Amino acid sequence: MTACSSGTGTGWKAQKTYGARMARKGFWREALFRFERAAVEKPDDPEVLNNLAVAYESLGESAKALTTYKRALELAPSDPRIKRNYARFAESYTAQQRAGGAPATPTP
Amino acid sequence: MRVPGKPAVLLVLALSLPAVAGVHEVKLKLPLRPKLAVTGRERISLSPFIVATQLSEKKDAARYKDLDLDAEFRRYLGKQLGKRTKMTIIPMPAEVKLPTTVLKDLSENAEYWRSVGARTGADILLSGIVDFKIEDKSGYRAEEYVSRIDGRTYYRQVLVESTGFTFEVTVLAFDGKTGAKLFQETFRDAKEKPRRQADELLGLFENLFSLENQLLGLFVVREREANRYVFD
Numbered sequence: 196m197t198a199c200s201s202g203t204g205t206g207w208k209a210q211k212t213y214g215a216r217m218a219r220k221g222f223w224r225e226a227l228f229r230f231e232r233a234a235v236e237k238p239d240d241p242e243v244l245n246n247l248a249v250a251y252e253s254l255g256e257s258a259k260a261l262t263t264y265k266r267a268l269e270l271a272p273s274d275p276r277i278k279r280n281y282a283r284f285a286e287s288y289t290a291q292q293r294a295g296g297a298p299a300t301p302t303p
Numbered sequence: 304m305r306v307p308g309k310p311a312v313l314l315v316l317a318l319s320l321p322a323v324a325g326v327h328e329v330k331l332k333l334p335l336r337p338k339l340a341v342t343g344r345e346r347i348s349l350s351p352f353i354v355a356t357q358l359s360e361k362k363d364a365a366r367y368k369d370l371d372l373d374a375e376f377r378r379y380l381g382k383q384l385g386k387r388t389k390m391t392i393i394p395m396p397a398e399v400k401l402p403t404t405v406l407k408d409l410s411e412n413a414e415y416w417r418s419v420g421a422r423t424g425a426d427i428l429l430s431g432i433v434d435f436k437i438e439d440k441s442g443y444r445a446e447e448y449v450s451r452i453d454g455r456t457y458y459r460q461v462l463v464e465s466t467g468f469t470f471e472v473t474v475l476a477f478d479g480k481t482g483a484k485l486f487q488e489t490f491r492d493a494k495e496k497p498r499r500q501a502d503e504l505l506g507l508f509e510n511l512f513s514l515e516n517q518l519l520g521l522f523v524v525r526e527r528e529a530n531r532y533v534f535d
Contacts, residue, residue: 215533218329242534249531253331276326276532283529287333 207236211243218246223253241271245280257288325535335525339476339486341390344426348393348479349377350419352472353404355434370503376433376472379511380518388523393425406432410475413482420479427485428477435510437503438467440495468506469493470514474521486521490514 214229227250233243244267251260264281271277341347352373381392399422402408402415409430416428443460450457469491476486492510516525 212535215327215535218533219327221330223331246533249329249331249533252333252531255334276534280531283531287527287529291336 207233207240207243210236211246214246214250218250218253223250226250227254239270241267241274241277244270245274245277248284249280252284257291260284261288326532327535328530329533331529331531332526333529335520335527337520337522337524338488339427339521341388341427341522344479345390346393346424346426346479347384347390348395348419348423348425348428349381350395350399350428350430351401352376352430353401353406353409353432355432355471370435370507372433372435372507375504375507376511379508380429383515383519384522387519390522393423395423401430406473406475410484410487413477413484415482416477417480417482420477420482423479425479428479429474430477431473431475431487434469434471435503435507436467436469437506438469440465440467463497465495465497466506467493467495468503468510470507470510472514474518476521488521490517 210229210233214226214233217223217229218226227247230243230247230250233240234247237243244263248260248263248267251257251263261284264277264284267277268274268281354372377395384390385392399419402412419428420426441462441464444463445458446461447456447458449455470493471489471491473487473489475484477483478485492513494506494509494513496506519525
């Protein structure tokens, strides 16, 4: 077993598990930190990348979330959970883009 | 002492596992950006709004006689902006009048808005057009009832007297320095009340309360809840 019982271990699996636990509690900064560390060791694991994308999305880093979701889907194109996450993200991302956020310049 | 057998241990382990091992649905609070960039432009002033139908022209003008729609809307919006945003509300001088009652002309009159901006010192100026309609919506509707004579269910037509309140506002935002239009959006809300409970001011404020979050969403970051899957 890679994770120690009190919290974090050092392996990517332990980081991912601990990050998921933090995500369930709503501690997204900590979750992101753990998923990033897991991704350094396992950059081609679709589950790690999915978790990382969710953490980016939760913290408002939409551009990073987009590329990370896409990479996760490339690696696991038929995973229904990743597909669903990406679809929901794409919906809210598009809505934000259409709203234009905040026009910095006057509209014509 | 009886040592638990293999099946019992397995059962305990199985019960302690989550429903779907390895995947969890988590809740996210996603930030919704404001539609109007207000960072660094926190001084806002509410100019008069055009009232779509002059109240005196309405057929049943008596019902609206106590309702100054422009003043009520501006007072309400100013209060909400003051309470729920970091914006500073700059009072609009009472003598400021709109140069036109045509929305398109108003939205294109950059020179006028630049002069109002210079006069008030506001970074953002709000204006637009407001409309409030009260309509009688009486009509017959089918109602189910059980006969006391034979216990069977029948339908009968009953007269329902209700009143509809519809509020619509198009908000225009202008840059106080250049007079250029920054934003335009229309918000609408409709409510229906039984005739006996119908009161125009109460109806108006019910409409406004319904639109409150949408209107404030122009200026402040809001949050929306979403669900995503994460893997253990």
